[in-house]
Amino acid sequence: MTYEIICAGFGGQGVMLIGQLLAYGGMLEGKEVTWFPSYGPEMRGGTANCSVVVSDQPVGSPVVAEPDGLIALNGPSLMRFMGSVKPGGVIVYNASLINEVPEDRPEVRLFGIAANELAEKLGNDKVGNMIALGAFLGLSKVVGLASIEAALKEVLPERRHHLIPLNISALHKGWALVEG
Amino acid sequence: MTYEIICAGFGGQGVMLIGQLLAYGGMLEGKEVTWFPSYGPEMRGGTANCSVVVSDQPVGSPVVAEPDGLIALNGPSLMRFMGSVKPGGVIVYNASLINEVPEDRPEVRLFGIAANELAEKLGNDKVGNMIALGAFLGLSKVVGLASIEAALKEVLPERRHHLIPLNISALHKGWALVEG
Amino acid sequence: MKKIFAYPRALTQKRTHYCPGCTHGIIHRLVAEAIDDLDIQERTIGIAPVGCAVLAYDYFDLDFQEAAHGRAPAVATGIKRVHPEAIVFSYQGDGDLASIGMAEIIHAAARGEKITVIFVNNTVYGMTGGQMAPTTLPGQKTTTSPYGRDTATVGYPIRVCELLATLDGPAYLARVSVHDPAHIVRAGKAIRQAFAMQMAGKGFSLVEVLSSCPTNWGMTPVQALSWIKEKMIPYYPLGVFRAPEEVTGDDV
Amino acid sequence: MKKIFAYPRALTQKRTHYCPGCTHGIIHRLVAEAIDDLDIQERTIGIAPVGCAVLAYDYFDLDFQEAAHGRAPAVATGIKRVHPEAIVFSYQGDGDLASIGMAEIIHAAARGEKITVIFVNNTVYGMTGGQMAPTTLPGQKTTTSPYGRDTATVGYPIRVCELLATLDGPAYLARVSVHDPAHIVRAGKAIRQAFAMQMAGKGFSLVEVLSSCPTNWGMTPVQALSWIKEKMIPYYPLGVFRAPEEVTGDDV
Amino acid sequence: MAKITIDEERCKGCELCISVCPKKILGLAERINSQGYHFVETKGEGCIGCAFCARICPDVVIEVYK
Amino acid sequence: MAKITIDEERCKGCELCISVCPKKILGLAERINSQGYHFVETKGEGCIGCAFCARICPDVVIEVYK
Amino acid sequence: MERVMMKGNEALAEGAIRAGCRFFFGYPITPQNEIPEYMARRLPEVGGVFLQAESEVSAINMVYGAGGAGARVLTSSSGPGISLKLEGISYIAGAQVPCVIVNVARGGPGLGGLTPSQADYFQATKGGGHGDYRLLVYAPGNAQEMVDLMGLAFDKAEEYRNPVMILTDAIMGQMMEPVVLPPLRTVTAEQPWATTGKQGRKKPNLINSLGIVGEELERINIELQAKYDRMAAAEARYEADGTAEADLIVVAYGTSSRVARSAIARLRQEGKKVGLFRPVTLWPFPQAVLASLAADGKRFLVVEMSAGQLVEDVILAVNDRAKVSFFGKLNGTVPTVREVYDRIRSLLPEGGEG
Amino acid sequence: MERVMMKGNEALAEGAIRAGCRFFFGYPITPQNEIPEYMARRLPEVGGVFLQAESEVSAINMVYGAGGAGARVLTSSSGPGISLKLEGISYIAGAQVPCVIVNVARGGPGLGGLTPSQADYFQATKGGGHGDYRLLVYAPGNAQEMVDLMGLAFDKAEEYRNPVMILTDAIMGQMMEPVVLPPLRTVTAEQPWATTGKQGRKKPNLINSLGIVGEELERINIELQAKYDRMAAAEARYEADGTAEADLIVVAYGTSSRVARSAIARLRQEGKKVGLFRPVTLWPFPQAVLASLAADGKRFLVVEMSAGQLVEDVILAVNDRAKVSFFGKLNGTVPTVREVYDRIRSLLPEGGEG
Ligand SMILES: Cc1ncc(C[n+]2csc(CCOP(=O)(O)OP(=O)(O)O)c2C)c(N)n1
Ligand SMILES: Cc1ncc(C[n+]2csc(CCOP(=O)(O)OP(=O)(O)O)c2C)c(N)n1
Ligand code: SF4
Ligand code: SF4
Ligand code: SF4
Ligand code: SF4
Ligand code: SF4
Ligand code: SF4
Ligand SMILES: [Mg+2]
Ligand SMILES: [Mg+2]
Numbered sequence A, B: 001m002t003y004e005i006i007c008a009g010f011g012g013q014g015v016m017l018i019g020q021l022l023a024y025g026g027m028l029e030g031k032e033v034t035w036f037p038s039y040g041p042e043m044r045g046g047t048a049n050c051s052v053v054v055s056d057q058p059v060g061s062p063v064v065a066e067p068d069g070l071i072a073l074n075g076p077s078l079m080r081f082m083g084s085v086k087p088g089g090v091i092v093y094n095a096s097l098i099n100e101v102p103e104d105r106p107e108v109r110l111f112g113i114a115a116n117e118l119a120e121k122l123g124n125d126k127v128g129n130m131i132a133l134g135a136f137l138g139l140s141k142v143v144g145l146a147s148i149e150a151a152l153k154e155v156l157p158e159r160r161h162h163l164i165p166l167n168i169s170a171l172h173k174g175w176a177l178v179e180g
Numbered sequence C, D: 001m002k003k004i005f006a007y008p009r010a011l012t013q014k015r016t017h018y019c020p021g022c023t024h025g026i027i028h029r030l031v032a033e034a035i036d037d038l039d040i041q042e043r044t045i046g047i048a049p050v051g052c053a054v055l056a057y058d059y060f061d062l063d064f065q066e067a068a069h070g071r072a073p074a075v076a077t078g079i080k081r082v083h084p085e086a087i088v089f090s091y092q093g094d095g096d097l098a099s100i101g102m103a104e105i106i107h108a109a110a111r112g113e114k115i116t117v118i119f120v121n122n123t124v125y126g127m128t129g130g131q132m133a134p135t136t137l138p139g140q141k142t143t144t145s146p147y148g149r150d151t152a153t154v155g156y157p158i159r160v161c162e163l164l165a166t167l168d169g170p171a172y173l174a175r176v177s178v179h180d181p182a183h184i185v186r187a188g189k190a191i192r193q194a195f196a197m198q199m200a201g202k203g204f205s206l207v208e209v210l211s212s213c214p215t216n217w218g219m220t221p222v223q224a225l226s227w228i229k230e231k232m233i234p235y236y237p238l239g240v241f242r243a244p245e246e247v248t249g250d251d252v
Numbered sequence E, F: 001m002a003k004i005t006i007d008e009e010r011c012k013g014c015e016l017c018i019s020v021c022p023k024k025i026l027g028l029a030e031r032i033n034s035q036g037y038h039f040v041e042t043k044g045e046g047c048i049g050c051a052f053c054a055r056i057c058p059d060v061v062i063e064v065y066k
Numbered sequence G, H: 001m002e003r004v005m006m007k008g009n010e011a012l013a014e015g016a017i018r019a020g021c022r023f024f025f026g027y028p029i030t031p032q033n034e035i036p037e038y039m040a041r042r043l044p045e046v047g048g049v050f051l052q053a054e055s056e057v058s059a060i061n062m063v064y065g066a067g068g069a070g071a072r073v074l075t076s077s078s079g080p081g082i083s084l085k086l087e088g089i090s091y092i093a094g095a096q097v098p099c100v101i102v103n104v105a106r107g108g109p110g111l112g113g114l115t116p117s118q119a120d121y122f123q124a125t126k127g128g129g130h131g132d133y134r135l136l137v138y139a140p141g142n143a144q145e146m147v148d149l150m151g152l153a154f155d156k157a158e159e160y161r162n163p164v165m166i167l168t169d170a171i172m173g174q175m176m177e178p179v180v181l182p183p184l185r186t187v188t189a190e191q192p193w194a195t196t197g198k199q200g201r202k203k204p205n206l207i208n209s210l211g212i213v214g215e216e217l218e219r220i221n222i223e224l225q226a227k228y229d230r231m232a233a234a235e236a237r238y239e240a241d242g243t244a245e246a247d248l249i250v251v252a253y254g255t256s257s258r259v260a261r262s263a264i265a266r267l268r269q270e271g272k273k274v275g276l277f278r279p280v281t282l283w284p285f286p287q288a289v290l291a292s293l294a295a296d297g298k299r300f301l302v303v304e305m306s307a308g309q310l311v312e313d314v315i316l317a318v319n320d321r322a323k324v325s326f327f328g329k330l331n332g333t334v335p336t337v338r339e340v341y342d343r344i345r346s347l348l349p350e351g352g353e354g
Helices: A015-028 A075-084 A116-121 A128-140 A143-157 A158-179 B015-028 B075-084 B115-121 B129-138 B145-155 B156-178 C024-037 C050-059 C073-081 C092-102 C102-108 C160-164 C180-197 C221-235 D024-038 D054-059 D074-081 D095-099 D102-110 D160-164 D183-198 D221-235 E016-020 E052-056 F016-020 F050-055 G007-018 G035-045 G056-067 G079-093 G123-127 G144-158 G170-174 G212-236 G254-269 G287-295 G308-319 G337-347 H007-020 H033-048 H056-066 H078-092 H120-126 H143-160 H169-176 H214-234 H255-270 H289-293 H309-317 H337-347
Strands: A003-010 A033-039 A049-056 A069-072 A090-094 A109-112 B002-010 B032-039 B045-054 B068-073 B090-094 B110-114 C001-004 C043-046 C063-066 C087-093 C114-120 C170-177 C202-210 C239-242 D004-005 D044-048 D064-065 D087-093 D118-120 D170-179 D204-210 D239-244 E003-006 E026-032 E038-042 E062-065 F003-008 F026-032 F036-042 F062-064 G004-005 G023-026 G048-050 G073-078 G099-105 G136-138 G163-169 G174-179 G239-243 G248-251 G274-280 G281-283 G300-304 G324-328 H004-007 H022-025 H047-051 H073-077 H099-105 H136-138 H162-169 H176-179 H238-241 H248-251 H275-279 H281-283 H301-305 H324-328
Touching: A003 A015, A003 A075, A015 A033, A015 A049, A015 A128, A015 A143, A015 G004, A015 G174, A015 H255, A033 B090, A033 D004, A033 G170, A069 A075, A069 A116, A069 A128, A069 G123, A075 A090, A090 A128, A090 E016, A090 H248, A109 A128, A109 A158, A109 H238, A116 A158, A128 A143, A128 A158, A128 E038, A143 A158, A143 H047, A158 H047, B002 B015, B002 B075, B002 B129, B015 B032, B015 B045, B015 B129, B032 E016, B032 G144, B032 H169, B045 H309, B068 B075, B068 G048, B068 H033, B068 H078, B075 B090, B075 G073, B090 B129, B110 B129, B115 B129, B115 B156, B129 B145, B129 B156, B145 B156, C024 C050, C024 C087, C024 C114, C024 C180, C043 C073, C043 H120, C043 H337, C050 C063, C050 C087, C063 H056, C073 C087, C073 C102, C073 H022, C073 H047, C087 C092, C087 C180, C092 C114, C092 C160, C092 D102, C092 D118, C092 H136, C102 C202, C102 D102, C102 H056, C102 H162, C114 C180, C160 C170, C160 C202, C160 C239, C170 C180, C180 F062, C221 E016, C239 H078, D004 H248, D024 D054, D024 D087, D024 D118, D024 D183, D024 G004, D044 D074, D054 D087, D064 G056, D074 D087, D074 D095, D074 D102, D074 D118, D074 G023, D074 G048, D074 G056, D087 D095, D087 D170, D087 G099, D095 D118, D095 D160, D102 D160, D102 D204, D102 G056, D118 G308, D160 D170, D160 D204, D160 D239, D170 D183, D170 D221, D183 D204, D183 F050, D204 D221, D221 F016, E003 E038, E016 E026, E016 E052, E026 H255, E052 E062, E062 H255, F016 F026, F016 F050, F036 G056, F050 F062, F062 G337, G004 G007, G004 H248, G007 G035, G007 G056, G007 G099, G007 G163, G007 G170, G007 G174, G023 G056, G035 G048, G035 G073, G035 G170, G056 G073, G056 G099, G079 G099, G079 G123, G079 G163, G079 G212, G079 H047, G099 G144, G099 G170, G099 H022, G099 H073, G123 G163, G123 G281, G123 G308, G136 G144, G144 G174, G144 G212, G163 G170, G163 G254, G170 G254, G174 G254, G239 G248, G248 G337, G248 H255, G254 G274, G254 G337, G254 H022, G274 G287, G287 G308, G300 G337, G308 H309, G324 G337, G324 H099, G324 H169, H004 H007, H007 H033, H007 H073, H007 H099, H007 H169, H007 H176, H022 H033, H022 H056, H033 H047, H033 H073, H033 H169, H056 H073, H056 H099, H073 H078, H073 H238, H078 H099, H078 H120, H078 H162, H078 H214, H120 H162, H136 H143, H136 H337, H143 H162, H143 H214, H162 H169, H248 H255, H255 H275, H255 H301, H255 H337, H275 H289, H289 H309, H301 H309, H301 H337, H309 H324, H324 H337
Parallel strands: A003 A069, A069 A090, A090 A109, B002 B068, B068 B090, B090 B110, C043 C063, C043 C087, C087 C114, C114 C202, C170 C202, D044 D064, D044 D087, D087 D118, D118 D204, D170 D204, G023 G048, G023 G073, G073 G099, G099 G163, G136 G163, G248 G274, G248 G300, G300 G324, H022 H047, H022 H073, H073 H099, H099 H162, H136 H162, H248 H275, H248 H301, H301 H324
Antiparallel strands: A003 A049, A033 A049, A033 G174, B002 B045, B032 B045, B032 H176, C001 E062, C170 C239, D004 F062, D170 D239, E003 E062, E026 E038, F003 F062, F026 F036, G004 G174, G136 G281, G239 G274, H004 H176, H136 H281, H238 H275
16 A cells, blocks of 8 residues: 655645654554655745655655645645545645635545644644644544654654644644544 | 878977978978977976878878888987888988987988087077978978978067078078088 | 835846845845946846845846856856946855855956955855855854854854955955844945946955845844844954045945 | 085985976975975875976875865865874965965865965966966966956956965965075975974965976076066065964064 | 835735834734735834835835835 | 085086076086986085075985085 | 664765765755755764865865875765866776765756756766766665665775765655664775875875876776776676566666656556666666667666666667667656656557557 | 968867957866967957956856857867866856857876877767756867867857857867968857846846756756757768778777878778768767668778777667777877778778678
8 A cells, every 4th residue: 555645835834844754653653655845946935845655565756746645734735736636535724724725626535624723722833734734644544643643753853852742732633623 | 192200309409390390381382281299298398299291182190100201309209219210211310419329220211410510500509400300301302492491481480580591591501411 | 205215126026035034135125226226227237146046137127147156256257258338246145155156256356357246145055054154153053063163173254355355456345234224224335336336447346245044043034133233243344345545435 | 524405305316397497396395305304204195286296296205196276275175184193285386276276275274274285376377388377467478468467357466375364264374485595495494384383283374485487487597586586576575474473483 | 204015915024124113113914925924014103204114124025105 | 615416317407506606616517418408517616515506406406515 | 673764865974974984075055965964963973074165176176185095985966066076076086086976966957956857867977077987876766775875885986996976866865765774884094005194105105197198198097997897897786676577678767766666566556567677876887687688579668857868878788679768857857657657558569659 | 262370279269260259268278278378369459358267167157158148259178177167068058158168188087198088078978067968069170170160169059059069189289280261250249138238128138047946947958958959950060981882981080080081091092992980060979871871781990089988879870780899099099090000901801800
């Protein structure tokens, strides 16, 4: 089984981080994984995305063109990538910034979460990405929550480790949204 | 007919100049000609040589390996090149600096002239090269004396044109040696 | 009401790719204002560097050439020699000008090449993600001096104006800053002066502008301006380092 | 009788390819004498330039690397970083050091790289046949300034010691000449001083030596020495441009 | 009497203008523009047309009238 | 009493030593060496061992004894 | 063995350190900045030296100095920077100085872009600097090979006293993958030929590439060519995946080989016989193997992110004994799995051209 | 018409001036110094500008500036200097700036020597700088062609907005031969695309090679490749001397072709049927003609002063339809007429290999 994901959003929304967590988590589960970033020409801001592949076999192309899953944290990203999601795939998008879904994709599971507002409720407006990731995991089950929690320790630099509990709550919050 | 010549000596003895005169003179006679210089690693001094080809046809290689004619103004040059002169060829060497001819080449015409002493007699110790050239022309007849005289105007920079008469006498002096 | 502060004509309407609060944008505007002021838009040719300002040609409404990293002074020389009547300027970062392009800037200056150089000193390689530059301050942390610039092993920052001032070729050399409105006004005057110098055929002119890189300094834009004032200016004193007599008294 | 002037140990017996009367030979000997004197032959590594001194490695009985044109300071840096205990020096001409190699010399100096540079300023590109150098004097004729160096179009000669003296990295910078025996003695002291500075781990040291190129100047060797004295020294004043306190009083 | 105009879409919310306004009448909006930035808006009256804000704005967002 | 030795084969006849000898006792030989140069020889007595000649010789031709 | 996630660039850097490399001289350029940045942090920890040079030109000459002094030394860059290093690389090759040079290739020509490219293949394998010289060129296919080939690169550089290049691209350098790291090696800088100061040796050591007299230069070149012949005979490496039974063999390296692998996986699921031939050394090019596959009647599709460079070596190897098709993406874009899949299909018996 | 004796280097310089070139930026290096020295004297006489740059890197970037500003501009160098120019050449090609670059090749690699070489063939025709770019490469066979191809080079550079290289060698540059000079042309620097200051134009002119977004760079490359295809179709030039009736055809250019010509002359005197195929453009390589000669059953001997570079293009052209032998002299030495003669003889029917 090979599962391919795109995480996309404005620079600064933390899409690279959630992609890395997916990949790291996958690796911790003994999978073959790749993570690949892509930036716009802006120095900061603008949009950015990353491709993640989680597979049972050695990964071929790390660049995902037709994802099984998409996490889109802003409007332009949803616009750009939603059409390429495979039938049967999962899309989680940030309803805080996206009022209207640009396209009709009945054959994919589409899930909007108000990441910004939810994050603020958790007391830190930076963890919207983690909430979205939690929701995505809940829907796709591509990697287990525990593996992502373990991955946090590896991916976050030491000086951010105090934020791990917060991030874990955000993950769970997101997961709960789709479970609930 | 293709006639190939090497002129060789210490840097500063004027071997490049007589080579150029041969080529220029040949051109003035409507021939195809090439002139090609070769220097040692020394910045000044050391030995230097040039290859001249005078021909009825477009010239192939400008690098002469088996010359028809050799003008050798010092010992190392005679040593280095005399063996490669074709049978029937002509060698003019500077007897002022070469006491002993290093090799026996009965099948070539070998002619030694005391270029340095003769030049001093003409009042300018720099024209030994022209005397040697004159002698060589007298023996080889590859280019006419008049053409060389005409070439002097083209080859010498304007500021040296006052030396042309002196050079012409030196040429004639050399020619006379072999005629005489 | 009269418009007393307007969008300069020599800028296009394009939005820049610079980070929020990056003072490259201010410097662009000052250059454009000088060009407007001197009414030379139609005969000015810019050279974009390789650095954050690599897309400068998108923002200026001027003929432009994009130079290889560090080589803008050479490119400017080629252009100026072909069109001596044109006004030719390069816009370069500190990595571009003072590291890889050191030979080019010194020789353009020594030649007294009649070009204008806008030199943006932000103490780092902005575009490539904040590596150490020749102008990085002692002790300053960058991605390639992660333990802080250690002068014992990697040496000392280079003061470009002071260096060029030892040459006979430059006509005008000044260091300015854009950390507050008053200094921005002075910076604008210096830039105008540098162009005027070229128009008068006086020789090489360069304005070094102390500029911020909030992203790679890891500061907010506002903090970054204080850092210019508090850390950079003491190391890179502002002033005019070379000027023909008539402008020495300038307040820049 | 005692031998009071002997062939230096650090030179090989090989005859040089230099033109008659070229002072490169004198400078070689001074370097060798300094090495003998300081007893560092076994741990000295030289870098030969591309220039007339390209074959320097044939003349010094030392480990050597041949650098690409202008890059000797970078090569020296690479070596010194690997063998910090070795004494590393480059020997460079004015084309090599002040033209193509300008960025390398400035940055090695700014880094305070613990190397010694022997900089032979003869105002021309000797090896390639006498082209203009960055140090060619105003009005001086060379094969690429056939009408005389025109400062209005090709700019002004660069004074390397003065330029480097604006940097914080150098520990010792001196300009000397070899146009007569007295100056040769002083030049020898400066060279020795530069090596001593490296041995003491003080930082970058450079000695600029005003040198002759009779061949490309179109003079006899003796005339060429007068030309150094009469034309070069006024433009390139001799002296020490940087020294730690203890040697400032040196008579060099 | 003076006033400023703000080109909201150009603004990157860097707050430099806010920091220099002597009248402290500038602030960030709640909303974001299409680039994702909270842009600047005037939060009060009393602009004196000093143009400090415009001069320091790296994105030429502000024009000033007097 | 002083004297110099000359390594004739190394000499390039540049005349620098001749120009600096305070006693004017150096001059070029009639003969040339194998490189083609008229080499230096002592033409007279009275060497004071000042080593000027040796110091200025670019080809390390001369050694001095005193 | 523990797997850690690393960017390709970091894997190269850590791979070098594990292989005993203690000196890095380089200059920033995207998309390889993680290498110098990693080295800046890491080398001081192992007693090594990281120095940011003032330019690529200077960096490669520092490498020449350090390599000539006997050290294991690395530099890395991308397109424009590698071009600037070519004079130095030619010197290093000529003087037979061991070192490793990484090119994390990006789109060109000129300033180009930051996207991956394979258009520096000729530069690495044939052209590049002046004169007849060769680099041993490795093209890793994944992060693990970034580590492993880096170790090999240092060993081979020293064995042959030859510069070794690792040619990879922006995707390979930026992507993260799990790797298993080998133990840390420490090696000394003591090579008998290196400049160290004479230290009692009779004859000084000399590092140079000058042959001012014609025959001297010919001797240098004869020595070099003899070495290159030895390398060509011994050092070719490749991965052949299902080539024996294949009808069609895709030839690709680096990122293209990964895209091709995905496309091939799909085709195999459909029962198609498609193989992958991945040269691991670009020079020496594993041409004998390809020639014999050609003799077996295979046909070939070369996939590369360039206007056609690797394909020339494939044609030279195959030399009209087999049909060679070409699918190139121009600089700045990566072929998609679907594009490669479609192209392969069109070449297979039931497909269009068949 | 008046013949004057000129060194090849001087013929190139005067040829450029006659073709309207008024700008020269260069840096001294043997064996091409006669070019800048000639230009330094001559350009001021015709109102042009000679400027000695501080380095080859700077020189090529001045050329980029001047060419981008619309002028006919020349630079020249040799091995090490050309290597240093490669980044700039890649920029010039990417930005489509016309200019002419001369390489008077000398022995390499590294510092090498001052003797002639043909080991920069790959660098000129394939590798060199980063990215997929091509130079139009002329290889003059005599001093007259130095003049004539220089004129053509400027015209083609402008026609295609592409850098053109003249690849010659130390012998060709240093030798003197008679030439007939064409009249002096004067051309203006006004090109509609050039940077001149906007001068009332609505859209500013921009000279660049940046495509920071992937598709932009692909567009640039598609445009470049389309142009190269046009050049490949239209610009191949060669000299074929007695190839139709030949049993064996020697393929050679520059100095090698001259040595070969002497050898062939000798063989023809002996009644042997030997032809000479001399590519005048090294890129585009005149491969169609060679392919058809191969189809006619000819065999080939490639003679070059390198370890084997031109020979790859010959093999690619001939593609196993004919036997290709190779005679290469390594850097620093020139084959003698006798060596080439012997080699050809050994390949002819009565000879050894048959
Ligand atoms: C030859 C070459 N080397 C390196 C680079 C990579 N590079 C791009 S921008 C840059 C540095 C920019 O720093 P600076 O000049 O200070 O400008 P800033 O971004 O800070 O404004 C570098 C090293 C390149 N493009 N080309
Ligand atoms: C990259 C490169 N450019 C140019 C040259 C040619 N070149 C050899 S020596 C030299 C100049 C030497 O002049 P200088 O450094 O002043 O030394 P000098 O010969 O005067 O002692 C040049 C330009 C070269 N070998 N390599
Ligand atoms: S990286 Fe720094 S210099 Fe570049 S745009 Fe951002 S803030 Fe400005
Ligand atoms: S050319 Fe000049 S510098 Fe070179 S050896 Fe001769 S005199 Fe000395
Ligand atoms: S013009 Fe002055 S007072 Fe008005 S908003 Fe701007 S900074 Fe504030
Ligand atoms: S300074 Fe400009 S960009 Fe920054 S917040 Fe103010 S208006 Fe917006
Ligand atoms: S030592 Fe002095 S006196 Fe004696 S020969 Fe030499 S210069 Fe003359
Ligand atoms: S200085 Fe030396 S080389 Fe010159 S003439 Fe005197 S001994 Fe001979
Ligand atoms: Mg910067
Ligand atoms: Mg010099």
